[in-house]
Amino acid sequence: MIELKGVSYSYPNGHKVLDNIDIRIEKGSFTTILGDNGSGKSTLIRHMNGLLKPSHGVVSVCGVDTASPTDIWKIRQTVGMVFQDPHSQAVGATVEEDVAFGPENLALESDEIRLLVTNAIANVGLECLEDSLLMSLSGGQLQKTAIAGVLAMVPEILIFDEVTSMLDSDSRSQIIDIVRQLNKRGKTVVYVTHHMEEALFADRVIVLENGSIASDGTPRDVFREIYASGRKVPPHLELAFRLQDAGMISPDVFPVDALSLKEEICPSR
């Protein structure tokens, strides 16, 4: 689906942010890109829909080179991107107007737009707010609107750039649920975060450090590696690893949260 080959990138001011990155994102997969602030996550994913062009190397989406200027709009329609700040993605006064922005740019007929907008809004559970002013929404509702706005263009791939980092914990788990649902219904997901907890339910975790890939694999392998190197992992995971090392639970167990670890240790009936 998306393929990066030997990608390096320096900003116009000469600051080198990405160094020789190779990534292949498979259709239908759920990939998390994990890294500290400033490690180059945003710079990396902005290559995946052609917002940035690599200084060296090649990026292709469904076999199309992002450097080709004629295909760029097709690529951006295929790869939808949701950003961090819920307040700086709004492009309309009300929810439905905002969600309609993408399909309007694709120059679709108004009844077709209406259908896409209604569907997209239903997908994020904002049905009763479609006529509301964006000004009156909470951060979580704004972020759902942004996701709907991207869904309305019917992309195959969805990229989320730290979309929960400015939200309270309730909206955060709602957004994560929506993302996981979308992946279950067949969308390819690339989910960027600096929270380890949010990387646990992916199929694959890519750890980015200073613009290079530090590790890449299943969450279990990657977090084992992080744990083995002596760095902090989420507490319930550390407990699970210790129990595994002591031979008290099976080494195959990988609990996504504390509750599933508890189920592993003392199953409730």
Add this chain to the structure above:
Amino acid sequence: MEGFLFSYVAGKSILHGLDPRVKIFSVMCLSILIFRSSALVDLLVFALLFVGLTILAGSGLSGIRSVRPLLPIFVFIFLIHSFFTEGAALFNSQFSPTYEGLLKGSLVTVRFILLILYGSLLTSTTRPAVITAGIERILRPLPLRRVGVTSFEMATMMSLALYFVPHLLWYAGQIKDSQLSRGSKYRRDPISGTLSLAIPVLKGSMRMADDVAMAMESRCYQGNFRTSLFELKMTARDVLVCSIVLGVTALVLYA
């Protein structure tokens, strides 16, 4: 969303159903007529027309009530005119309103109030996006490309402003609060106070503008041809209303 100045009030009235271009055109004609009328009696006709249209729109008093925040401005305009117009003084003092001033003041103020009211009648019966689409269609035949913009860009600018102006006000409020809570002397020295507010707000808005531009680009915004969720269609009724407005305006202006 009810009650704010110039906000939309959902409904199904005839006024809601009219094409935005017809409504914009009518408000423009009415504004010309209101500005041309020099007698309070004439303005009474426009006030009555407004009451009639408000009843037709079914939006009740909310349109009138939403104008209340502007009351100080109305009073200010009225006072300025009543005190600073040459004429026969009302009281026997150095500084006194004049008869002519009172007359002119009420004329100007009533005109202004009527303009605002008709404007709010337009916005309360038309969705912001539909107004934008209407303006886009009105601008489309103009040779805007020669000055480097398209009617679509103008329309997008307007709908962006609809979110960003209130959002920036909110943002400025947040910054002001946080400055006050850190003990800034905001209130004591208005000049440096304003600067210390303006600079972070300006910085923040530039960053936001960058972010929004990127979000728009990733949603395939190209600035040239685009369609709208709200399709505009001129019906026979629209044409009829338009010709009545045009006819009456021409009659009043040239007869």
